[in-house]
Amino acid sequence: MQAPTRPLFKPSSVIPGFEKLIHEPIPSGTILLAGPPGSGKSTFTGQFLAEGLKRGEPCLAVVTDMPPAHLIRSLEERWLVEARLVRKLRILDCYSWRLGMPSQKQEYPVVGNLTALMVEIEKLRKEMKRGRLALDSLSTLALDSGLQAAREFFNSLRARILEGGMLSLVTLEQEVHTLAFERTLSYLAENVIKLKLIEEKGRIKRYIRVLSSRVAHSTSWFPYEVTDRGFLIRGGVIGV
Numbered sequence: 001m002q003a004p005t006r007p008l009f010k011p012s013s014v015i016p017g018f019e020k021l022i023h024e025p026i027p028s029g030t031i032l033l034a035g036p037p038g039s040g041k042s043t044f045t046g047q048f049l050a051e052g053l054k055r056g057e058p059c060l061a062v063v064t065d066m067p068p069a070h071l072i073r074s075l076e077e078r079w080l081v082e083a084r085l086v087r088k089l090r091i092l093d094c095y096s097w098r099l100g101m102p103s104q105k106q107e108y109p110v111v112g113n114l115t116a117l118m119v120e121i122e123k124l125r126k127e128m129k130r131g132r133l134a135l136d137s138l139s140t141l142a143l144d145s146g147l148q149a150a151r152e153f154f155n156s157l158r159a160r161i162l163e164g165g166m167l168s169l170v171t172l173e174q175e176v177h178t179l180a181f182e183r184t185l186s187y188l189a190e191n192v193i194k195l196k197l198i199e200e201k202g203r204i205k206r207y208i209r210v211l212s213s214r215v216a217h218s219t220s221w222f223p224y225e226v227t228d229r230g231f232l233i234r235g236g237v238i239g240v
């Protein structure tokens, strides 16, 4: 019997312009997005979810650094997703419990540890059957739960995403954790995207590249800007 084929995601459906970096359809799996503070990880995440919702894909967001209402507002106002589509977004709230907000008063499930989070993800994943998941950010979970627990969680999530035929985006703060932690996650993820900020002539320049991927990709650093409409990836440059 032939093994079932994994669903494929068009690179341009990840975020607009992503096809400059990855040149072939991306099989279900995980994209690890690593970058320093302010590089645009949350912007990328919002755009990734907006693209999924606009395409009618089931989408799940795990928020750690902002309340669900903030994400919903940015999907509607910044990413111009119709309210009826935004209402379909499933959200797991890993933000409110840290502020001590009573979970029964929150609209979305409030989750306070990695075991409970995996249980909730599994429930939703089985309902969704396909589509995309965004987790912004694994770093916050690692700071709360420790590196080992976060690494185990990531590896388990990665396997379940693959089994479920989904595409996940997981963000990671760079230079906050140990190098070994970053490298282990990069080794586990099917695709690793790096963002970096460089100061040039008194101005911050932003660059994005694929560090690794299981499909054909560019190895160049591409300059990009973060505008109110999101990532603007420009032509490729080599050797930055």
Ligand SMILES: Nc1ncnc2c1ncn2[C@@H]1O[C@H](COP(=O)(O)OP(=O)(O)OP(=O)(O)O)[C@@H](O)[C@H]1O
Pocket: 035, 036, 037, 038, 039, 040, 041, 042, 043, 044, 078, 173, 226, 227, 228, 229
């Ligand atoms: N609506 C917006 N319009 C234009 N620029 C924005 C908007 N929101 C955020 N930015 C800018 O985009 C850049 C990236 O912000 P973003 O929050 O996506 O970064 P991040 O990598 O998630 O940061 P952190 O590590 O702090 O979570 C910042 O310079 C921020 O000021």
Ligand SMILES: [Mg+2]
Pocket: 041, 042, 043, 065, 136
């Ligand atoms: Mg962020």
